[in-house]
Amino acid sequence: MAVICTPTAADVAELAELQRRHETAVRGSSSASPERVAALVTGSGAATHRHRLVRGDDGRTLGWAWVQDRAGGRVVCAVTIAPELSDDKADPLAAELFDWAAGQAADIARARGLSETQLDSGAFADDPRQQRWLAKAGLRRVRRWWQMSRPVQPEEGEPDALPAPRPGVSIRRVDREADGSVAEEDVRRVHDVLEQAFVDHFNSHTETFAEFYLRLRTDPGHRWDHWWLAELVDDGPAEPAGALVATVTGTDGATEGSYVEYLGVLPNARGRGVATSLLYALIADAAQRGRDMVGLEVDADSPTGADRLYTALGFSTAYVTESWHCQLVLPQR
Structure with a gap:
């Protein structure tokens, strides 16, 4: 008989190990860490997450949603x-957990006063078992994502080692106050840039500043000195043109790298090398910190051809992930 519970701090290491075994089985390596699991289960990120842990009679962790x-x-x-876990045991467990997830999503939608919501999940492209469970749960594959990385050379951290921004474009980190705290005005600028830059992109949903701020602050890899603003300085006051938000990977003691969480450019600044200059700023920063890798995710199905920019800068695809969605319409009460 299965034991169902809500995970606590005592379960973090075991859940990280479960995630590590799953990722390793599918793609041969894993980025799972107790620190990132703890952020979801017990950290400040727990406020926006709900969990379900299933154990067997012997206490072994069988599934987590x-x-x-x-x-x-x-x-x-x-x-x-x-x-x-064999398919005859894994299949019904996956169905039960996806059904639980759908019920929780509906509950969240009701609390927001909505009559429907999107349920968004995913799988590795080389994971037919997870894909089968997603399809049986009523989700469908809607997008593929290339998980790309680029090696960083120590000399790229030297002054003038990488191309400077084009004339009229300036790159800077978000400002800090005299007490060392981040300048909220700059964080709001980053939020505004990203909301505008992605408004027409796949699966864009408006996120309030409070939601944006809380979600990124709760990432264990978050660092304020990994946020950059691009500005146009042709004439007059500087105007926001783009933004890059990065995080630290390998925060559990593994080799550290830098990862691009967001990279957006406003429509009126496109074609001026803004995205390239932001990436060069991140690469130089990674080199100065002694890191050997920068990673990012790119929409494999995007018509913009963003992957060509990344390939030209030395990025290559390490593995592919997929987005699976379904629209849940809540029954009227």
């Missing part, structure tokens, strides 16, 4: 099943 209230009309969920 979580849902996140990501934005108005969008709930993200993940279901992880022990890879060593």
Whole structure:
């Protein structure tokens, strides 16, 4: 008989190990860490997450599901099943956990006063078992994402080692106050830039500043000195043109790298090398910190051809992930 519970701090190491086994079984390596699991289960990020942990009679962890209230009309969920579990046991467990996730998503939507919401999950492209469970739960594959990385050379941290921004474009980190705290005005500028830059992009959902601020602050890899603003300085006051938000990977003691969480450029600044200059700023910073890798995610199905920019800068695809969605319409009460 299975034991169902809500995970606590005592379960973090075991959940990280479950995630590590799953990722390793599918793609041969894993980025799972107790620090990142703790942020979801017990850290400040727990406020927007709900969890369900399933154990066997012997106390062994069999499955873990979580849902996140990501934005108005969008709930993200993940279901992880022990890879060593046979299909006759894994299939019904996955179905039960996805059904639980859908119920939680509906509950979140009701609390927001919505009549429907998107349930957003995913899988590795080389994981047919997870894909089968997603399809049986009523989700469909809607997008592929290339997970790309680029090696960083120590000399790239030297002054003038990388090309400077084009004339009229300036790159800077977000400002800090005299007491060392981040300048809220700059954080709001980053939020505004990203909201405008992605408004027409795939699966864009409006996220309030408070939601944006809380979500990124709760990432264990968050660092304020990994946020950059691009500005146009042709004439008159500087105007925001783009933004890059990065995080630290390998925060559990593994080799550190830098990862691009967001890179957006406003429409009126496109074609001026803004995205390239922001990436060069991150690469130089990574080199100065002694890191050997910068990573990012790119929409494999985007018509913008963004992957060509990344390839030209030395990025290559390490593996591919998929987004799976369904629209949940809540029954009227």
